[in-house]
Amino acid sequence: MIAAVAALAGCPGQENNSAESGIRVHFAEVHVNERPAVLGKSTGLIESPIAAGPARAVARSISARAVPLDTGGYAHTALEYHEITDNASHGLSMYRMYLVVDHVELVPCASLSQLPMRLLNSLIPTASAHAGHGAEPVGGRSLGEANVIDVVTRDEYYLALGDLAVAPGRYCSVKVALGPAQDDSYGKPVPAAASADDPISTPDVPDLEGKIFALRADYCTTFDAGVCVGRARVDIDDAGLTLPDVQTIDFATPLEVSATKRNAFVAIGIAYGTWAHDVNVSLLASDMNERQKFADNIASSLHVFAKGLGGLPPNVSAE
């Protein structure tokens, strides 16, 4: 009996349970028409500060004055859209624009002590945010699968993509990869046919399976006394195109996380206003070279909208 008591006292199975959460980086996506201006040295891969002021509304109010219908395209005055300008001063109105972010990865700052591991990682694919390793869901999304971004939504809105568990250290850049949507991608819309009217009052929702982006847009082809009376549709996707696999975006200053700095955030920006700056949108539907430039601009528009310690900044209420 004495032996049994002595053996039981202080034995495994009687300690207190405990848990401490790890270091988390919260990722979000923010789309804007243009990258906010940044003071200081520009490397072409700009880290943007948080834009001040309320987000700009997208929807256009329907005027009480009768206007001629601009046939051939979409019901421009009745639909929500984002507008961008090409190199021929065409205004491309985007009614549906979906872009698929496949995965993100923080890149540690280079140091001599990490050189052997970085060499090893260059030979062996690094484990970024993929299923089962460090990706945690937030708001119904996770970085463990691809995320579909609806660009024709409110600008400057932090869309939480998920949290990533990372090791303590200093991180100097983020890799963002675009990739095709799969059946289990987050935010993948349900395909739907367009309405049968002209102009089209309800654009179709494209089937994004296997696609990296899909666009439903139009531009004005015919003006009458300064009013657009004819439009041409630009319905394209990445079929036949080659998008760059990974965009590496440098931070202006390293992001440092540690046991005492356990939360940080990185917001990936998409500056859609830059997509058509060297493209003639009237050729997009027919010319693959123009579409390839458009696709390259999509990839190049990725930037770091904001980063810092703590959780994601709160979204400002819309006007």
Next chain:
Amino acid sequence: MRNSLLTAVALVLSVSSNVTWACATCLCGDPTITTMGTEKPFAGRMRAGVEYLSRSEKTAQPGLSELVTEEQRVTYSFSYAFNSDWMFAASLPTVTKSFSRFDSSTAQGSGMGDMDFSARWFLGKDSRFPARYLWGMQLGLRAPTSTEQKNNGVALDIDAQPGVGATVPSVGIWYGRYALPWFLYTSASVQHAIADGIQGYRAGDAALTTVMTQYAFKNRVAVQLSLDGRFKRHDKYVGIQDNDSGGVLVMATPGLAWTPYEDFVVNMSYQIPVIENSNGRQEEDATLRVGVAYDF
């Protein structure tokens, strides 16, 4: 906890020699020093044991997903032979598991693990007395008796759980050659989890083998050397394969068994990984085992 176990051993050793002990050696006619699970049966043989185990391992990629796990375990065992053909055993582990991850997260869970039940069927032996060769089958069942541990109402990660809460039957064969001062014991078994356990965890199918040789000095102290092999498939979490699990692991285990008093055995062993052909990245550290067994 190690001090507690050693204290228990010391207390037993200090008991007056006037106490009457059961004589398992007399009843089975074989003074071979045997640890729990390798003993010869005779009707009414009862044995109890306590074993302490300490192990640790690293899995996955450093800096990216590495997990370092430590485990301290005390297992209380009891066996009983109805006759010379069947011996039944049950063991209850109490476990403290802790881990630290690459992202500085940590957790510790403590509690009862899953109980093991086994039945050894002594199918055959040679005609001599005491028998020199015995062989048979072993049927086992790991029952989901553990409770999912929580911290502040939130379930701990599976890697800090003392048990997995799964039902795992096993079947195997064994062979013993009792030729004092030599003792050879070998066994092989297979395990298969029949359902998911806690948090959707399912251990991969495993085949376990042991080959142990022992040499005794004056029937009091025996040196042992065994090779313990585990061949295991990937574990799964909610149907998703864990790439850093399973594979082949062979450990060389030098050990010592000591009988300070009749029917009382103290054993110590140190398992050293010698062959690690594991899936993904798994680094198993050496495992220390210290145990006592007593025949009633």
